[in-house]
Amino acid sequence: MRLRHSSDMDAFSQIFIGEEYSALKNLENAVLVLDLGANVGYSSAWFLSCFPNARVVAVEPDPLNVEVCGVNLKPYGDRALLLHGAVWNECTTLCLSRGSYGDGRDWATQVIRPSQDRVGDVRAWDVGSLIDMAGVAKVDLLKVDIERAELAVFGETAKQWLFKVRNICIELHGPDCQGAFFNALGGFDYELEYSGELTICKNIRIKGSAH
Numbered sequence: 001m002r003l004r005h006s007s008d009m010d011a012f013s014q015i016f017i018g019e020e021y022s023a024l025k026n027l028e029n030a031v032l033v034l035d036l037g038a039n040v041g042y043s044s045a046w047f048l049s050c051f052p053n054a055r056v057v058a059v060e061p062d063p064l065n066v067e068v069c070g071v072n073l074k075p076y077g078d079r080a081l082l083l084h085g086a087v088w089n090e091c092t093t094l095c096l097s098r099g100s101y102g103d104g105r106d107w108a109t110q111v112i113r114p115s116q117d118r119v120g121d122v123r124a125w126d127v128g129s130l131i132d133m134a135g136v137a138k139v140d141l142l143k144v145d146i147e148r149a150e151l152a153v154f155g156e157t158a159k160q161w162l163f164k165v166r167n168i169c170i171e172l173h174g175p176d177c178q179g180a181f182f183n184a185l186g187g188f189d190y191e192l193e194y195s196g197e198l199t200i201c202k203n204i205r206i207k208g209s210a211h
Contacts (some may be wrong), residue, residue, distance in 0.1 A: 002040075011042050015043055015046050016042065018196065020197070021047075021195070022195065023198075024141065024169060024200070027140065027202075029140065030047075030051035031055070031136070031140055032055055032134055033051065033055070033056045033143065034056075034130055034139050034141070034142050034143065035056055035057065036142070036143060036153075037060065037087075037143075038059060038060040038065075039069065040068040041069035041070075041071075041072035041073045043143060043145075044069070044073055045072055045076070047143070048079055054079070055078075055134075056079065056080050057134055058080060058082045059083045059130065060082070060083075060085075061086035061094070061122045069082055085125060086111040086122050087127060087144075087146060087153055088111070088125070088126060088149065088153065089155050089157045089158075090124075090126050091126060093114070093120025093122060094111040094120050094122045094124045095114050095115075095122065096110075097109070097110040097112050109147065110147045110149070111147075126153075126161075127142070127158075128161035128164075131164055138165070139164055139165045139166065140166050140167065141168075142168045143168075143169045143170070144170040145171040150170065150173065150177045151177055154181045154184040155180065159184070162185070162204070166203070167202050169198055170198065170199050170201075171198055187207055188206055188207060189204075189206075189208075189209075
């Protein structure tokens, strides 16, 4: 954990003291968790501890966060796979944007498309590619906290992989992100819950299908 102006203590408090993921404790048969926007690994560590049979693929674009995340996930061995990169609506390269969003601290780092005079320096994957990399047919839990990149992720291409996801836990950053997310889920039924800043959709299934 980094101190002095870092967001690490607040993130730790939200997850382990405030227990903002406690609504997920009753998920059954969690085998694969995708942690998109893993920050320094506290959410991944919570999932790995809560679901002893699960693997977690943690994706984080900020190299400073990745360094700390690697330390925090090391005790879990090969149950945790840490990817230095971002999630987007395609496989591409993006740029980091630090200090310009939210409170400007570590947990608010964004990824953006490169401008014409700049080359991307962060690898990015679409969710479908991450699922393929994990080598599974279904994602049991998709956790998303990606500082407005949900506008890209839950755009038109989301229909290519959403049917492979059982449950979603997401922090939505503004009404436009909320609109994009629920529009993407328009063809699905699910149970909707809220926990602190999190929107949780459980038991996602195509409309009209059996539970």
